[in-house]
Amino acid sequence: MLKNNNFIERSIMGALSFLKESVFADEYALRKGLLQSLDPRIKAATFLLFIIQAILIKDILILLCLYALCLSLACLSKINLGFFLKRTWIFIPLFSLFIAIPALFSVFTPGETLAVIDLLGFKLIITRQGFFGALLFVTRVITSVSFAVLLSITTKHFELLKALRIFKVPQIFVMILGMCYRYIYLFMEIIENTYTAIKSRVGLEVHYKRGQRIVALNIAFLWYRSYRLNEEVYNAMLSRGYDGEPVILHDFKTSAKDWLWLFFVIILFMGLTYLGAKARV
Amino acid sequence: MHIPDGYLGPATCGIFYAIMLPIWTAASRIVKKTLKARQVPLLAIGAAFSFVIMMFNVPIPGGSTGHAVGGVLVAILLGPWAASIAITVALVVQALLFGDGGITAIGANCFNMAFVLPFTGYYVYKAISYNASADSSRRMLAAGAAGYIGINVAAFLAGVEFGLQPLLCHTANGQALYCPYGLKIAVPAMAGEHLLIFGWVEAVVTALVVKYLQKEAPEVIEEGGM
Numbered sequence: 001m002l003k004n005n006n007f008i009e010r011s012i013m014g015a016l017s018f019l020k021e022s023v024f025a026d027e028y029a030l031r032k033g034l035l036q037s038l039d040p041r042i043k044a045a046t047f048l049l050f051i052i053q054a055i056l057i058k059d060i061l062i063l064l065c066l067y068a069l070c071l072s073l074a075c076l077s078k079i080n081l082g083f084f085l086k087r088t089w090i091f092i093p094l095f096s097l098f099i100a101i102p103a104l105f106s107v108f109t110p111g112e113t114l115a116v117i118d119l120l121g122f123k124l125i126i127t128r129q130g131f132f133g134a135l136l137f138v139t140r141v142i143t144s145v146s147f148a149v150l151l152s153i154t155t156k157h158f159e160l161l162k163a164l165r166i167f168k169v170p171q172i173f174v175m176i177l178g179m180c181y182r183y184i185y186l187f188m189e190i191i192e193n194t195y196t197a198i199k200s201r202v203g204l205e206v207h208y209k210r211g212q213r214i215v216a217l218n219i220a221f222l223w224y225r226s227y228r229l230n231e232e233v234y235n236a237m238l239s240r241g242y243d244g245e246p247v248i249l250h251d252f253k254t255s256a257k258d259w260l261w262l263f264f265v266i267i268l269f270m271g272l273t274y275l276g277a278k279a280r281v
Numbered sequence: 282m283h284i285p286d287g288y289l290g291p292a293t294c295g296i297f298y299a300i301m302l303p304i305w306t307a308a309s310r311i312v313k314k315t316l317k318a319r320q321v322p323l324l325a326i327g328a329a330f331s332f333v334i335m336m337f338n339v340p341i342p343g344g345s346t347g348h349a350v351g352g353v354l355v356a357i358l359l360g361p362w363a364a365s366i367a368i369t370v371a372l373v374v375q376a377l378l379f380g381d382g383g384i385t386a387i388g389a390n391c392f393n394m395a396f397v398l399p400f401t402g403y404y405v406y407k408a409i410s411y412n413a414s415a416d417s418s419r420r421m422l423a424a425g426a427a428g429y430i431g432i433n434v435a436a437f438l439a440g441v442e443f444g445l446q447p448l449l450c451h452t453a454n455g456q457a458l459y460c461p462y463g464l465k466i467a468v469p470a471m472a473g474e475h476l477l478i479f480g481w482v483e484a485v486v487t488a489l490v491v492k493y494l495q496k497e498a499p500e501v502i503e504e505g506g507m
Binding site for chain 2: 007048052096108111130133134145151157177178181206212216217221226230234
């Protein structure tokens with residue numbers, strides 16, 4: 001994607017907002033709300049069902065009900081609705097809305113005429129197929145993105161990665177995911193510090209060719225540091241008992257509330273599937 | 282390049298999960314066989330590196346900035362199979378924790394960015410840099426060409442995946458259920474922006490990083506490509 005801004009400032013802001021967002025997400029995951037109290041494994045499985053349902057539904061009204069349910073769950077989980085709407089609409093659904101606009105018109109989506117816009121003598125025809133197709137597309141995107149974001153901000157990230165075991169993800173992948181997650185923060189801090197140092201030494205006005213060289217040098221340096229870090233990390237793993245096979249601690253516990261939630265979601269999934277099938281007939 | 286949830290229909294998502302399953306299995310087996318025990322953390326570091334490369338803003342003419350995917354670079358540094366695992370992990374973290382790329386589209390995203398991109402790029406790099414010494418400038422050119430070709434092939438496939446949706450999933454009266462644009466619009470849109478802009482960003486970043494590593498840490502280039 002293209003961004004019209006200074007790359008040094010933007011890199012610092014990007015790293016900072018990434019770290020800030022993670023702190024916010026952790027804060028929400030620690031609140032005592034409905035979703036935070038659920039077992040991460042069951043929550044992950046049920047949210048996958050919600051997202052699959054959002055992909056399967058072909059009726060706009062049923063999809064809107066699912067989106068309303070997502071917003072209600074956010075409120076019940078003590079998530080600030082303004083924060084949640086901002087977090088979910090920016091960037092993917094807004095981008096989807098933007099790219100869906102041309103699909104409204106007969107030039108891109110031929111069909112029955114729904115409305116005609118007279119633009120300086122040039123008639124633009126909005127078709128029924130174009131309008132409802134675009135509406136369904138944007139609603140589907142925002143609903144699935146909202147469920148994915150809700151899952152990630154109501155669950156501690158490390159627990160969410162560990163919960164992947166219920167999908168039979170091999171332990172080696174779960175271990176790599178957990179380690180990768182930690183390194184991302186380390187690397188983000190390195191980027192932020194590096195660009196702050198560059199800003200203080202060369203300022204913000206850099207010719208794009210020199211800028212490209214700065215970025216490439218930073219990526220190369222980051223890889224070199226990471227590569228050298230490998231040895232130290234391996235020694236640290238050995239000193240903690242790593243013998244070639246990853247061991248993931250089992251510390252999740254389910255309660256009656258989790259099973260009740262699972263039951264509710266399965267019934268809802270079946271109900272929505274039935275309603276969807278009925279709407280098609 | 283990251284396909285969000287809602288753009289692809291359930292059948293397309295399912296097919297790409299089915300395609301990726303044997304690729305992930307093969308990648309795990311091959312990497313387990315070739316990777317020395319002490320290089321295990323390198324996969325996690327490689328995954329975090331793949332994640333972070335996408336966060337770098339690369340300046341382009343006109344005062345704008347773009348992003349590189351870095352898949353070919355990771356393949357040159359780690360080898361295509363290890364890169365496939367590292368990029369998959371990065372894409373899963375992005376989709377699951379940061380909402381970047383869809384959860385149902387992980388199969389399709391991994392096919393484009395963790396399979397097609399690193400493998401195409403890696404073999405283009407290997408073919409052009411065949412028999413070249415670690416400090417040869419041919420390696421830098423090979424890396425640039427590999428980055429450009431790799432990202433363009435991946436973008437073309439993403440365009441095809443988008444463009445097939447109105448054909449595969451629509452109502453009786455022709456209303457699209459997922460991505461509303463057909464092949465004639467989706468493919469040129471995806472391919473065009475990558476051929477003209479993002480392909481060059483990828484090429485410049487990949488080539489310059491290889492050049493710096495050749496100069497400052499040639500052993501990394503020599504040891505790479507497990």
